[in-house]
Amino acid sequence: MTAAPLDEAVALLDWALSSGHFSVAGLHAAFAEAPADVRGIVDWADPRSESFIESVMRVTFADLGHRVESQTRVGPEDRRRIDVVVDGVVALELDGRRWHGDTFDADRLKDLAITVQGRTALRASYEMVRDHRSLIVEAVHAVLDDARRPRRRLVVTTGRAHRPRTRRTRGRRPWHLVRPARGRTPHSGRSGSETASSSGAS
Structure with missing residues (x-):
């Protein structure tokens, strides 16, 4: 050994x-x-590591000086467990050789739940751990570096969406769109002549 x-x-x-x-x-x-x-x-x-690749990735990041946890719960009310958590930020999910496509949706739902709980979910396969471990490490470090950066406040802009308006219905159809004014396109709000002239100009 x-x-x-x-x-x-x-x-x-x-x-x-x-x-x-x-x-x-x-x-x-x-x-x-x-x-x-x-x-x-x-x-x-x-003993909490449940697969060879979990052990390998846990040791990889521990050897690099990171705090690594195995089989951490997704959230306080969620019994599902994350394979490897690095520095409390990155949730690394590892798909072994026996991974099957029928778990695809369940795995993605788990990733969403991990994100809701404030961690970043990354997923890697057995082959990725075997052949591209350095890229996995690079990706985890990129997430950690981003998490350490000071956050700027983002300005969220709001406005009217450019979509056709609806009106109440009385017939069988559950919806009706308001007809655009004659000569205007429903999405751009410009008249047909304006659109034609601008097209001709180009």
């Missing part, structure tokens, strides 16, 4: 804990005779 990269070695310990093959005390006992710089790996293990 010591020949494996740190993230993969920790993933193996995570599996040993989550599967019930070892307890934390059992792991400490198993590594008691190991060199001091090896024994500390037990402190990296987390």
Whole structure:
């Protein structure tokens, strides 16, 4: 195991804990005779990690100095859990090899719920973790950098929407549009002659 990269070695310990093959005390006992710089790996293990890629990404960000949480609840009243939360801001959802398309809508609804609770949801697959981990890290850092920037107050403008007006109906049809004035287009509010002349000018 010591020949494996740190993230993969920790993933193996995570599996040993989550599967019930070892307890934390059992792991400490198993590594008691190991060199001091090896024994500390037990402190990296987390039985809450539910997959290899969760363990790998948790170790990746922890090794970069981030605060990382595993299997955090989406919200106080929401029992669904987020795979990995980085610095309390980024909710990283990881789709394993067995991910199926029938969970597509449920996953997106979960992402929306995460956003409502104030975190930014990012999603990555097994292949992305394997082949493009640096890009995942870059994306998470971009979100964190943006979250740290001072916020400017945004001015939200309001105005009349350019859409046809409706009127009350008496017939079977549930809606009727107000007919635009003769010579005017319903969306632009300009007369047909104005539109034609401007088109001809171009």
